[in-house]
Amino acid sequence: MASHRISGPSRQICQALRTQKPSNLSRPCFIRSVTTEATIPSDSPAQLQFEAQQGIAALETSSWQSKPPTSVPLSETRGFNPVKNPFLTNATVTTYNFPNMEPLGLVSYPGTHFLVPTRKDILHRAVVFEGDKTRQGTASTKWRDEVHGSNKKVRPQKGTGSARLGDKKSPMLKGGGVAHGPKPRDFSTGLPKKIYDLAWRTALSYRYKKGELVVVENELELDCADTSRERYLLDLLNWHKMGHAHGRTLFIAGRKRHSLFDTLKPERMGRHAKALPVHDVDVKDLLELGRLVIERQALEEILRDHQSDLVRSHHFR
Structure with a gap:
């Protein structure tokens, strides 16, 4: 009995809805966003058509009037310092006259020879390679x-x-x-030639960046009497801050210069400076002492012999 009492009114309501004609089927449907407010369309079809035409015109005008957002280039922002490629720039070296150390001019070298980043791992491998090679x-x-x-x-x-x-x-x-x-x-160990050549230029670049590379245009000869060479060279080293108090100095010549090499014997002035021909110099010698004084001819010979890892366009001639 209870089920008939409940189902009776429900059947009447459903039957009334089926027989009733819908009055709003002619109204257009609009797709709207969830976050926007729904607008109740008007009952007049002419008014609905007029509002639709206005909306399309507004969309067309806004499409050509709107511009894409413009951004400021990174190079124009404040505090932007672009990193320069050292291999695309040249290194300028000042040449001096020996022994008065008077500046003579400027020489430009490729950045691949004097602006190489300092890599301790490459230098360490080269020093170990040289030590193992000389071990007996x-x-x-x-x-x-x-x-x-x-x-x-x-x-x-x-x-x-x-x-x-x-x-x-x-x-x-x-x-x-x-x-x-x-x-x-x-006891010798192996090391690729390209790695070893890179270590040479890394050591020279390290000295150049610290201002400890002195390039001499002429030959390393002492034009003075034999009896006064030692005293003359000692005063020269102290005056230019290249003696024992400021770190020992390594003189590198294209060949053996007797006036300088005989004066800088280890038992006489070994605590102040050291002299070596270019064919006896190693990477360890470039890093061991405080300053390098090298002939321009010897420097270019080193650069010419240690550039196997560079492309042909960057070769030093």
């Missing part, structure tokens, strides 16, 4: 076949009651060879 294994012993003596058997194989013995060069006997003794070894 002097421990040496004679093996059994290298000992001088006869190959005759010392005693018969049987009948003596003693152990068996061969010749007198046996390692068990005094004066015989050494079993598995040490021999001179090769």
Whole structure:
């Protein structure tokens, strides 16, 4: 009984809705955003058409009047410092006259030779490579076949009651060879030539950036009497702050200059300066002392011999 009482009014309502004609089917439907407010359309079709035409015209005018947002270029902003490529710029080196150290002119070199970033790993590999190459294994012993003596058997194989013995060069006997003794070894390690050449230019760039590279236009010769060369050179080093108090100085010449090399012998003035020909210089020598004084001819020879990792357009000629 309860179900019939409830379902009766519901059937009447549903039947009334089916028979009723919808009055708003002719009204247009609009798609709107969830966040916008819904507007109730007007009952007049002419008014709806007029409002639709106005909306389309507003959209057309706003489309050509609106401009894309403009942004300021990064190069025009305040505080922008673009990073310069060191390989696209040149390094200017001042040349001097020796021994009065008077400036003579300016020489331009590629940035790939004097503006190389400092890399400690490359320098370390080069120094270790040079140290291993110069290391000598002097421990040496004679093996059994290298000992001088006869190959005759010392005693018969049987009948003596003693152990068996061969010749007198046996390692068990005094004066015989050494079993598995040490021999001179090769301690050298490998390093690609391009890495080694990069280490050379990295060391020169490090000296150039710190202002410790002095390029001399002429030869490193001392034009003074033999008896006064030592005193003259000592005063020269102290005056230009290149002596022992300010770090030792390395003089690099194209070949051996007797007037300078004889004066800078280790037992005489080794604590103040050092002189080497260009073919005896290593990467360690460029980093070990406080300042470099090098002939321009020797410097260009170093740059010419250590540029295998560069492309042809950057080669120094």
